Amino acid sequence: MKSFSLTFVFILVFMGNLSHAADNEEINYLLSYLSDSGCTFIRNGDEHQAQEAREHLEMKYNHAKGRIKTAEDFIDKIASKSSLSRRQYEVRCADVQLSSKQWLDEALAFHRASIEKQKQKD
Secondary structure (H helix, E strand, C coil): CHHHHHHHHHHHHHHHHHHHHHHHHHHHHHHHHHHHHCCEEEECCEEEEHHHHHHHHHHHHHHHHHHCCCHHHHHHHHCCECCCCCCECEEEECCEEEEHHHHHHHHHHHHHHHHHHHHHHC
């Protein structure tokens, strides 16, 4: 019985680590998506280039990493609004301006669909 319990605990820890690794991969994808986008990130009314915005969000993420479990947490708690002013972040690409939440939610959905499509091919 003891070996069963230890095996079960190992499986739970291992599966939890896999889940966390997948979430980290998705967060890294979102950060790369932002920095590679060439879009303008609007934070507290000020415009920032994509790479500068990525650096800001990475800094916020590194401070709050213990509370961020999923890519959705990252979007909702880090990348959607200012933690000081509570103002919503926005992203402008060409002539289209969206909330950063909507923009990142769409990017995450596209990323997940791409991964699922690739899994179906394999």
